[in-house]
Structure formats: C-alpha cells, structure tokens
Amino acid sequence: MFYIKVKLGQDLEMKVDIHDENVFTRCPYCGTEFAVDLVEVLSDGECDLHSTAVVCTTCTKKARG
Ligand SMILES: [Zn+2]
Structure with missing residues (x-):
C-alpha cells in the first residue's frame, strides 16, 4: 500500500491511500x-512522476x- 502524505500545518498532516481510482492527471x-492507472503508466520503466x-x-x- 502506498499513500500520499501532505503537511497541512505545523501539527496537521493528511494521508491518502493511492489506488486505481484516485490518481488523476491533466491532458x-x-x-x-x-x-x-499509475501502474499502467509507469510500467514501461521509461517515465517518471514529474515529466x-x-x-x-x-x-x-x-x-x-
Ligand atoms: Zn486532451
């Protein structure tokens, strides 16, 4: 299981599980x-999350x- 952890303030952070229905991008x-589907997108081994x-x-x- 992977998740995203975002710090919202000094004492507050949010964790969101990553699964096949909550990952989005823009054309x-x-x-x-x-x-x-991140698994499908990253499966060719020649891409990265930034570019x-x-x-x-x-x-x-x-x-x-
Ligand atoms: Zn488009």
Missing part, C-alpha cells in the same frame, strides 16, 4: 482532468485523424 493539450504526460482519449483520436 497536456486540452487540460482535461481524467483518472489514470510524464498522458494524453486524453479525445486528443489521441484527433492526433490519429
């Missing part, structure tokens, strides 16, 4: 927010014509 072309972008299905379809 780099249209800005649409959508859920992503990897996932294109939404609409922009993917436009790019493919």
